[in-house]
Amino acid sequence: MNASENQVEEISSQELLTTQEAVTEMIDLGDLKISNKASDVFCTSQLGTGVALILFDARNRIGGITHIALPDSNIADTPSSDDQPGKYANLAIPKLVEQFNERGGETMTTSVKLVGGAQLFNFGGGGGNILNIGARNATAIRAALFKIGLVIEKSDTGGNKNKVVYFKLASGQVIVNPVGGDAYEI
Amino acid sequence: MPKLVVDDILDKIEQLPEPPQITMRVRQMLEDETTTAEQLADVIKLDAWFTGQILKLSNSAAYGLKNRIASVKEAVAIVGFRVLKSMVYTILASSTLSESAQGYSLEKGDLWHNGLTCALYAKHIASKQADVDNELAYTAGLLHGIGKVVLSDAVGVNYADIESLAYKKRIDFLSAEEEVVGINHCQAGARIAKNWGLPAVLINSIAYYNKPSSAPDDIDLNAFKVMTCVHLANLLTHMIGKSNGADGLMYALDNEALSRSSLTTGKGYFDKLVSELVDLNPVIQSTIESMRASKQL
Numbered sequence: 001m002n003a004s005e006n007q008v009e010e011i012s013s014q015e016l017l018t019t020q021e022a023v024t025e026m027i028d029l030g031d032l033k034i035s036n037k038a039s040d041v042f043c044t045s046q047l048g049t050g051v052a053l054i055l056f057d058a059r060n061r062i063g064g065i066t067h068i069a070l071p072d073s074n075i076a077d078t079p080s081s082d083d084q085p086g087k088y089a090n091l092a093i094p095k096l097v098e099q100f101n102e103r104g105g106e107t108m109t110t111s112v113k114l115v116g117g118a119q120l121f122n123f124g125g126g127g128g129n130i131l132n133i134g135a136r137n138a139t140a141i142r143a144a145l146f147k148i149g150l151v152i153e154k155s156d157t158g159g160n161k162n163k164v165v166y167f168k169l170a171s172g173q174v175i176v177n178p179v180g181g182d183a184y185e186i
Numbered sequence: 187m188p189k190l191v192v193d194d195i196l197d198k199i200e201q202l203p204e205p206p207q208i209t210m211r212v213r214q215m216l217e218d219e220t221t222t223a224e225q226l227a228d229v230i231k232l233d234a235w236f237t238g239q240i241l242k243l244s245n246s247a248a249y250g251l252k253n254r255i256a257s258v259k260e261a262v263a264i265v266g267f268r269v270l271k272s273m274v275y276t277i278l279a280s281s282t283l284s285e286s287a288q289g290y291s292l293e294k295g296d297l298w299h300n301g302l303t304c305a306l307y308a309k310h311i312a313s314k315q316a317d318v319d320n321e322l323a324y325t326a327g328l329l330h331g332i333g334k335v336v337l338s339d340a341v342g343v344n345y346a347d348i349e350s351l352a353y354k355k356r357i358d359f360l361s362a363e364e365e366v367v368g369i370n371h372c373q374a375g376a377r378i379a380k381n382w383g384l385p386a387v388l389i390n391s392i393a394y395y396n397k398p399s400s401a402p403d404d405i406d407l408n409a410f411k412v413m414t415c416v417h418l419a420n421l422l423t424h425m426i427g428k429s430n431g432a433d434g435l436m437y438a439l440d441n442e443a444l445s446r447s448s449l450t451t452g453k454g455y456f457d458k459l460v461s462e463l464v465d466l467n468p469v470i471q472s473t474i475e476s477m478r479a480s481k482q483l
Contacts, residue, residue, distance in 0.1 A: 049425040069461070087464060120421060120424070120425070120435045120438060121435070123356050133456065133460060160434050160435040161434040180290070
C-alpha cells in the first residue's frame with residue numbers, strides 16, 4: 001500500500017445530491033459494467049463485506065466497475081452464472097480487465113480504486129473471525145491486481161461501516177458515502 | 187437522563203397503533219389447534235382489507251408460490267396454516283415496519299427491506315437444519331428490528347456517544363446503545379411483540395437475536411435454534427444485504443450460540459452460504475419494488 005492510497009477529499013452535501021440525482025444504473029453484488037458514456041453515473045448498492053473495484057482510463061474515458069461478493073468461486077458448489085459475472089474475485093477481475101481492454105481501455109494508463117470489504121466486530125475471539133469475508137475479499141483482489149501488474153491508486157477498505165459508491169464516467173470521480181456519515185472523494 | 191429517555195420510549199411503545207381487530211382474531215384462530223381451514227377462510231373473507239393483504243402476500247415473490255392465488259379459500263388450502271401464520275404476523279407488523287428510523291439512518295421502507303432480507307436469509311439457513319421451523323425463522327427474521335422504531339429518536343441524539351463507547355469499550359452497538367440510552371432496541375422490540383400478543387418464541391427471538399447465548403437457560407432448544415438462525419441471518423444482512431443503517435457491522439458473531447445450535451459450520455460453510463444468499467437479493471428487491479409500486483411503502 002503506498003502512502004497516498006488512503007487520502008480522501010471532502011464532498012459537499014450539494015455535490016452528493018447532484019450526483020445522486022444523476023445516477024443512471026445500480027451496481028448490485030455480482031454486477032460488472034463497462035462504459036464510455038460521459039453521462040453515466042454508476043451507484044453501488046450498499047457495500048458491506050463486498051468490494052467495489054473501479055477502473056478508469058481518463059485518456060480514452062473508459063470506465064469499469066464490479067461489485068464483488070466473495071474471494072473465490074472454487075468454494076461454491078455452483079460456478080458463477082453469466083448474470084453475476086462479478087460475484088467472485090477470481091472470475092470477476094480477468095473478466096473486468098478483458099472487457100475493459102476490448103472497449104479500448106488501456107490498463108497501463110488506468111487508475112484503479114477499491115472500496116468496501118468491511119468487517120464485523122471481533123472482540124478477542126480466539127481463532128479469528130470466521131465471517132472475515134471482507135478482509136479476504138480485499139486481500140484476494142489486491143493479490144490478483146498485483147499479479148497482472150495493476151497498481152491501486154486509491155483504496156478505502158476495512159472498517160465497520162456500510163458504504164455506497166458513486167462512479168462518474170464524465171470525470172472518473174469516485175465518491176464514497178458511508179451510511180449515516182459524510183461523503184468524500186477518493 | 188436515561189430514566190427519562192427510557193420512560194419516553196416505553197410511552198412510545200404503548201402509543202403504537204393497535205393492530206386491526208381482524209388480525210388479532212385470525213392470529214388467535216391460527217394458534218388454536220381445533221380451527222379448521224374452512225372456519226379460517228370464512229372469517230378472513232368477511233374482511234375485504236385483510237383478504238386483500240393475504241392475497242397480495244400469497245402472490246408476492248417473497249413466498250415464491252408457482253400458481254396465482256385468487257381466493258382466500260385457495261390461499262388457506264395451498265399455503266397451509268404454518269405459512270399463513272407467518273403472513274398474519276407480517277400483516278400485524280407491517281405498519282410499524284413501514285416507519286422510518288432516522289436515528290439509525292434508516293429511511294422509510296428500509297426497515298421493511300432489512301427485515302425481509304433477514305427473514306429470507308433466516309428461512310434459508312433454517313431450511314438447511316433438519317429440525318428448525320423455517321417459517322418461524324422467517325417471521326422472527328422479519329420482526330427482529332421492530333424496536334428500532336421507538337428507539338430511533340434517542341439513538342439519533344446520542345449516536346456519536348454510542349458509537350465512540352462501542353469502540354472505546356470494545357462492545358457491540360447494542361450494548362453501547364443500552365448503556366447510553368438505558369434500553370436497547372431488542373428489549374423495546376420484545377415489549378412491542380408482547381403487546382401484540384405474539385407467541386413466546388417470537389418475543390424471545392426479538393429480545394435475544396443479537397446474542398442468543400445470553401438468553402435465559404429455560405428457553406427450549408428449538409426456540410434457541412430459531413434465534414440462532416436469525417442471529418446469523420442478521421449479521422449476513424449487514425454484510426451483504428441492502429438498507430442497513432448507520433450501526434453497520436458493529437456487531438459480533440455469537441460462536442457459542444452456533445455450537446449450541448449444532449449449526450454446521452465446516453470449512454467453506456460461510457462462503458457457500460453467502461454465495462447462496464446473494465442469489466436471494468433479486469427476489470427481495472422485486473418484492474420491495476412491488477410494495478412501493480402498490481403504495482404499501
